[in-house]
Structures are given as structure tokens and as C-alpha cells.
Amino acid sequence: MGPPPPPTPGPPPMPGAHKGGYLPQTNFAPVPAISMPFIRPKKKLKALHWEKVDAPQVTVWAAHTPTHASKEEKYMELSRKGVLDEVEKLFMAKEIKKIGGTSSKKEDKKQLISNDLRKTFHISLAKFSQIPTEEVIRMIIHCDREVVANETVMNFLQKDDMCVIPDNTAKLLAPYSKDWTGSDALKTDPEQDPNELTREDQIYLHTAFELRHYWKSRIRALLLTRTFEPEYDETAGRLKEIVKVSESLRDSVALMNILGLILDIGNFMNDSNKQATGFKLSSLSRLGMVKDEKNESTFADLVERIVRNQYPEWEHFTDDIGGVVSAQKLNVEQLKLDAKRYIDNIKNVQASLDTGNLSDPKKFHPQDRVSQVVQRSMKDARRKAEQMQLYLDEMTRTYDDIMTFYGEDSTDDNARRDFFAKLASFVTEWKKSKEKNMAMEETRRKNEASLARKRAANTSALGNAANGPSGTDGTMSPSSTGAMDTLLEKLRAAAPQARDQRDRRRRARLKDRHEIRVASGQQMPDMAELTKGDNHNDEGDKGLLSPQSTTSGEASSDKVGEMATISESEDIADRAASMLQGLRGDGDADSTRPISKDGSLRVRRRRESANEERQARRNRRRTAASNTSGDRDMTVSPAPDAETSTIPEEPLSPTQSEDQHLAPPPRTIISPPSPEGTASKPVQIDDD
Numbered sequence: 001m002g003p004p005p006p007p008t009p010g011p012p013p014m015p016g017a018h019k020g021g022y023l024p025q026t027n028f029a030p031v032p033a034i035s036m037p038f039i040r041p042k043k044k045l046k047a048l049h050w051e052k053v054d055a056p057q058v059t060v061w062a063a064h065t066p067t068h069a070s071k072e073e074k075y076m077e078l079s080r081k082g083v084l085d086e087v088e089k090l091f092m093a094k095e096i097k098k099i100g101g102t103s104s105k106k107e108d109k110k111q112l113i114s115n116d117l118r119k120t121f122h123i124s125l126a127k128f129s130q131i132p133t134e135e136v137i138r139m140i141i142h143c144d145r146e147v148v149a150n151e152t153v154m155n156f157l158q159k160d161d162m163c164v165i166p167d168n169t170a171k172l173l174a175p176y177s178k179d180w181t182g183s184d185a186l187k188t189d190p191e192q193d194p195n196e197l198t199r200e201d202q203i204y205l206h207t208a209f210e211l212r213h214y215w216k217s218r219i220r221a222l223l224l225t226r227t228f229e230p231e232y233d234e235t236a237g238r239l240k241e242i243v244k245v246s247e248s249l250r251d252s253v254a255l256m257n258i259l260g261l262i263l264d265i266g267n268f269m270n271d272s273n274k275q276a277t278g279f280k281l282s283s284l285s286r287l288g289m290v291k292d293e294k295n296e297s298t299f300a301d302l303v304e305r306i307v308r309n310q311y312p313e314w315e316h317f318t319d320d321i322g323g324v325v326s327a328q329k330l331n332v333e334q335l336k337l338d339a340k341r342y343i344d345n346i347k348n349v350q351a352s353l354d355t356g357n358l359s360d361p362k363k364f365h366p367q368d369r370v371s372q373v374v375q376r377s378m379k380d381a382r383r384k385a386e387q388m389q390l391y392l393d394e395m396t397r398t399y400d401d402i403m404t405f406y407g408e409d410s411t412d413d414n415a416r417r418d419f420f421a422k423l424a425s426f427v428t429e430w431k432k433s434k435e436k437n438m439a440m441e442e443t444r445r446k447n448e449a450s451l452a453r454k455r456a457a458n459t460s461a462l463g464n465a466a467n468g469p470s471g472t473d474g475t476m477s478p479s480s481t482g483a484m485d486t487l488l489e490k491l492r493a494a495a496p497q498a499r500d501q502r503d504r505r506r507r508a509r510l511k512d513r514h515e516i517r518v519a520s521g522q523q524m525p526d527m528a529e530l531t532k533g534d535n536h537n538d539e540g541d542k543g544l545l546s547p548q549s550t551t552s553g554e555a556s557s558d559k560v561g562e563m564a565t566i567s568e569s570e571d572i573a574d575r576a577a578s579m580l581q582g583l584r585g586d587g588d589a590d591s592t593r594p595i596s597k598d599g600s601l602r603v604r605r606r607r608e609s610a611n612e613e614r615q616a617r618r619n620r621r622r623t624a625a626s627n628t629s630g631d632r633d634m635t636v637s638p639a640p641d642a643e644t645s646t647i648p649e650e651p652l653s654p655t656q657s658e659d660q661h662l663a664p665p666p667r668t669i670i671s672p673p674s675p676e677g678t679a680s681k682p683v684q685i686d687d688d
Contacts, residue, residue: 039075039084046091109198112172117161121200124156133199137206141365143222143373154223162208163216170209173201177210181363211365214357218370221349221358225377228346232384235339238330239391245323245420246402254317261311262287262303280407281422288429297436304433318427328424332399332416339392346385350378 056062078084111118122129127150128136139147140157147153156162175191182188194202208215249255262284267275290299307314352358353374361371399419400410408415 039079041084041088043088044093045088046093110196110201111198112201113169113204117204118198118200120156120159120161121203124152125203127153133202137203138367140203140207141211141367141369143369148222148226148373151226154219154226157207158216158219158223162204163219165209165212173205173209176205180210180365181213186366211368213363217349217352217357218368220345221352221374222370224345224349224381225374228342228377228381228384231342232388235335235342236388236391238335239339239388239395241323241327242330242332242335242395243391243398245321245327246398248321248323249402249423250405252317252320254314255321257311257314258303258307258317261306265299265303278407281419281426284422284426288433297440298433300429301433301437304430305437308434308437318430321423321427324420324423325427328421330420332395333413336392336396339388343385343388343392346378346381349374350382353378 053059053061075084125136128139131139176194176197178185178188178190194205197205211218263276263279266279270276287300287303288298292298292302353371358371358374364370399416403410403415403419406419408419410416
């Protein structure tokens with residue numbers, strides 16, 4: 001390596017003196033151009049990404065190895081110290097190995113078509129990816145069945161990218177192609193070797209480009225041989241369906257009668273200014289909008305119910321015109337266009353074979369067999385095109401006639417598109433109304449049957465009550481005839497006042513014991529008058545009540561029986577009053593009188609004391625009966641200090657009433673002592 005070139009003159013000095021004092025005020029020579037050092041790593045190392053300084057002359061980097069010689073000397077120093085070897089060892093970059101041995105060959109091939117077209121080639125011809133390029137080209141030119149029967153391949157070959165050649169692509173492919181329209185095309189070689197191109201470019205070159213003068217007509221004719229039969233079946237079937245549905249609408253007498261019934265009822269409902277002689281089919285959709293007064297059914301429901309009940313012979317119209325439900329999905333106008341396109345396509349292919357691009361086989365590729373393949377199918381295609389024309393004419397005439405028959409405008413595109421849809425909607429709503437009406441009628445029948453069963457049961461019960469079942473006395477239980485309810489009502493109405501009843505019982509008990517309740521301020525009664533007639537053997541000056549005994553067992557027995565009968569009758573009366581009070585519901589007699597908490601507690605305690613007193617009296621009766629049986633002549637009297645309570649008796653509870661069923665004890669007269677009672681000062685009993 002020679003000495004470095006002399007330095008170039010530096011730029012003119014900057015105006016003004018440098019400020020800051022960061023660098024010495026000396027003039028440096030300009031930095032020479034950056035060159036690679038002569039010491040380089042043996043293998044590729046990882047890159048260190050710089051953020052370069054644009055003008056290093058006035059920065060710190062200006063003093064760093066300003067010359068090429070100093071830079072080489074610096075690298076030599078780093079190499080001797082082993083720094084460069086260590087860097088090379090630590091920061092060695094990984095080698096990227098290329099997979100596949102044909103990549104280098106592909107890079108050598110030329111690509112002239114666009115990337116999008118190349119990708120489309122890969123996708124559409126993926127089935128032939130393992131077949132050599134020359135064989136794929138031969139299959140396309142020979143019209144092999146594998147190519148013609150493949151829908152994906154045929155759709156790709158008829159694309160505009162294959163039928164229309166861009167000018168730039170045509171200029172690039174011209175040196176590699178042959179002109180098959182010339183007379184000596186077989187003897188002429190292309191200017192450049194087609195093998196220099198990629199696989200996709202070679203297929204494009206030998207098919208679409210070299211046969212571009214008849215390629216579009218060729219692919220259209222080949223595609224017709226594959227599709228003319230299935231397209232005919234599909235299109236002709238739809239045309240026949242429309243004709244069939246139109247004829248069913250024309251022949252359906254039931255539909256006409258139902259429409260007339262709707263018109264008659266509508267005119268009956270409308271005013272004079274809304275009378276009509278006919279209506280369009282769009283009015284059928286409004287039948288479901290008219291509700292009854294209860295908002296439960298519609299006018300459409302009414303018409304269906306009338307037809308089903310009054311005119312059952314019209315009900316089958318839904319079966320007659322049921323085809324409109326499926327025919328509403330057909331677009332009549334689009335179907336006409338499809339039929340015309342089918343007929344025109346066959347005519348165009350036949351014209352190409354007769355006088356067009358496919359008429360001169362001399363201009364074809366020598367191995368192209370398109371003429372022979374297409375001619376085999378054209379006879380059947382022409383016959384189907386003629387039949388398709390007949391179906392199209394019949395469909396157009398029938399459809400226009402049926403629209404006019406039902407009052408629709410056959411020239412209106414919207415009316416032509418929605419004609420079947422209006423009738424299909426009417427049929428669907430009719431079926432829904434039928435289901436709704438039948439469900440309501442079934443519910444009504446069930447309710448009527450239930451009511452009839454209940455009425456029959458009531459009638460049977462009344463008949464049994466009047467006649468009586470065989471083998472019985474002819475009476476029914478109170479619960480079945482309602483006598484128990486009547487009895488309870490009478491008992492509640494006839495129940496005496498609870499307070500008055502208690503007062504009467506209390507006064508009766510006091511009178512039996514010769515005790516009179518005297519209110520404050522009243523005159524004291526004479527005890528002699530009270531006891532007069534009761535005991536004629538007693539002295540008149542003795543006013544004290546003392547226990548008396550009878551010398552006659554018969555008289556004593558009679559008096560004891562009377563007291564026991566009174567006591568038992570009082571208990572029974574109390575129980576009956578309690579039951580009646582419960583039937584009346586918490587004491588109707590006292591409902592108007594407020595009851596305090598203290599009063600309720602006092603009444604409860606009095607009842608408990610009365611129950612205990614009655615039980616004590618029963619025990620004393622049993623004891624007295626046992627003593628009397630031992631000595632009839634003995635006079636039974638209580639101890640002087642014995643006292644009997646004058647607490648008024650309350651009605652017994654149902655549990656306490658069981659004691660009343662016991663055997664009555666022997667009758668014994670017991671006269672309660674009254675040490676403080678005299679003729680002038682009788683015993684006073686508090687009502688509370």
C-alpha cells in the first residue's frame with residue numbers, strides 16, 4: 001500500500017473566536033476520508049450501530065488518530081495486545097445457512113409477470129405443482145380432462161389477467177415467444193431461451209401469451225362444455241317452478257272465494273266512501289292489524305274461523321297455492337337474465353366455431369385440440385338453448401298474465417319482485433291464525449266440559465239429598481247438604497249475651513242459698529221473708545244461717561239431688577255458652593265493650609279459682625257420700641271454720657267438661673256457714 005494522499009485544504013475559518021475553552025486554540029489538519037483498516041476479522045462479527053457525528057473536525061473526535069498512518073499504528077497495537085482476537089472470539093455473528101439446493105437456481109431465473117399473478121398461479125395450479133412445466137403446458141393445450149373438469153383451474157384460466165396481456169409484459173415476453181399465426185412458426189426459434197424464465201412465466205408464455213389471439217374464445221368454449229348441462233337443469237327447473245305456481249294461482253277457486261269473502265266483510269265494515277270493488281294483494285298484510293274490542297283476535301283470525309266453520313270446502317287453498325312459499329325466494333328478473341345469458345353464451349360459442357376466432361384451425365397451436373373437444377358438445381348445447389328459450393317465453397307470459405289477473409301492474413319492477421312474497425305472507429299468517437283459533441277453541445271446550453262436570457255433580461248431590469240412597473234412612477250428612485252451616489248460623493244468632501247469662505246464673509245461686517245482693521243505698525230485705533216457707537221448723541228469732549241436717553233420709557236425699565242437678569245443669573250451661581261464644585268469634589256480645597289488660601287477667605284468675613272450687617266441691621260430695629252410707633242418721637255438717645266461696649262460676653273448657661260424665665254422687669245437703677250473716681246484716685257479695 002502506497003503512502004496516503006496529501007491532505008486537502010481545509011474550509012475557511014468560522015467567523016468570530018471560539019468560546020468555552022474546551023479545546024486548545026490550535027489549528028488541526030482536516031480529517032481524511034474514512035477508509036477500512038488493513039487488519040480485518042477472519043469471520044463476520046456482530047455489527048455495532050453508530051449514531052455518527054456529521055462534522056467531527058470541531059469535536060473531541062478530531063484529535064483521535066487524525067491520519068491514516070496513526071490509525072494503522074493503533075490497530076497494530078491492539079492486535080499485539082490481543083484485543084482484536086478477543087473481540088473476534090466474543091462477538092462472532094451466527095452463520096445463516098440457506099435451506100434447499102434449488103434456491104440458487106431460482107435466483108437465476110427471470111420473472112416477468114407480476115407478483116400477484118405469480119401467487120395466483122401457485123394457488124390455482126397447486127394440484128399440478130409436482131408435475132414438470134412442459135407436462136403442465138401440454139395438458140392445457142391438449143385440453144385434457146384433468147384440466148377441463150377442474151373448476152378451479154378453468155376459472156383461473158378465464159380470468160382477465162390471463163385473457164388480457166399488459167403491454168409491458170407483452171414487450172418483455174416477445175423475445176421468448178413464437179408467432180403461431182405465421183406459416184413457418186415451427187421452423188422459427190425464439191430470440192431468447194424460454195428456459196431462462198421461471199416456471200410460472202413459462203406456463204404463461206406458452207399458453208395465454210402465445211395463444212392470445214384466440215385464448216379467450218378458447219377458454220369460453222371449453223368452459224361451456226363443462227357447465228352447459230348443470231346450468232340448464234338449474235335454470236330450467238326454476239322457470240318451470242314459476243310457471244307451475246302461476247298456474248296454481250290461476251286455478252285456485254278457493255283462494256278467489258276467500259278474497260271475495262274478505263272484500264264483502266270489508267265493505268260491510270267500511271263507510272260508503274270506502275266501498276271497493278277489489279283490492280290489491282298488498283292489502284292482505286293489513287288484515288292482522290285490525291284488532292277486536294278485547295284486543296285478543298284480529299280480522300284475519302275471524303276470516304279463518306268463518307272459512308273453517310262455515311265454508312270448509314275453501315280451507316284447502318293453502319295446499320293449492322303452497323308453492324308460493326318457496327317461489328318467493330326466486331327473483332324472476334334475475335332468472336330471466338340468467339336464462340338469456342345461457343342462450344347467448346351458446347350462440348356466441350357456435351358463432352366463434354363457425355366464423356370467429358375458432359373457425360380457422362391453422363392459426364391454432366399445432367397440438368391444440370379445442371375444436372374437436374368443443375364440437376362434440378355443441379349439438380346438445382344448441383338443443384338445450386332452444387328448449388331454454390321456450391321455457392323463458394312461457395314463464396314470462398304466464399307470470400305477466402297472473403299478475404294482471406290479481407290486479408297487479410306487470411310493468412312495475414317492485415310489483416314483479418314482491419308478487420309471490422305477498423301471497424306467501426298471506427298463507428303463512430293464515431296458518432298461524434288457524435293454530436291460534438284452534439288453541440282458543442280447545443281451551444274453551446275444556447272449560448265448558450269442566451263446568452258441565454261440576455253442574456252434573458251438584459245435580460246428583462241434590463237428587464241424592466231428595467231421594468236418599470238405598471239402604472239408608474234417606475238423610476244425608478250435614479256437611480253435604482249444608483245443614484251444619486245453617487245450624488251454626490242460627491246458634492250464633494240465638495246465643496244470649498254472655499254477661500247477662502252470667503248475672504242470671506249468679507242471682508239464681510244466691511237465691512238458692514238465701515243470699516241477696518244488695519247494692520249501695522238500697523233497703524235491706526227481711527231474712528224472715530226469705531226463709532219463710534223453706535223451713536217451717538226453724539225459730540223466727542234466729543237470723544243466723546247455720547248448717548241444718550234432716551232427720552229424714554228421704555228429704556235429705558231429695559235436697560241433695562236438687563243441688564247436684566242444679567250444679568250439673570249449670571256446668572252444662574256454662575260449657576254450652578262457652579262453645580256458642582267460640583262459634584260467634586271472641587264474644588260478639590262484649591265486642592262493643594273495651595277490655596283492658598287488667599280486666600282480662602282478673603277474669604282468667606277468677607276462672608281458675610272457680611275451676612278449683614268446683615273440683616273441691618266434687619271431692620267433698622264423694623266424701624260425704626261415703627260417710628252417709630256408713631251412718632244414715634248422722635248429720636253431716638262442715639267445720640265451724642269451713643267457708644265456701646261465692647265466686648261466680650264461669651263456663652268450663654272442653655277438657656274440664658269430661659268430669660261431668662262421671663257417675664253422680666249420693667245426694668247430700670250441705671249448708672254453707674255464714675258466721676257473719678244475720679237478719680239485720682245479711683252477707684254482701686262483691687260482683688267482681
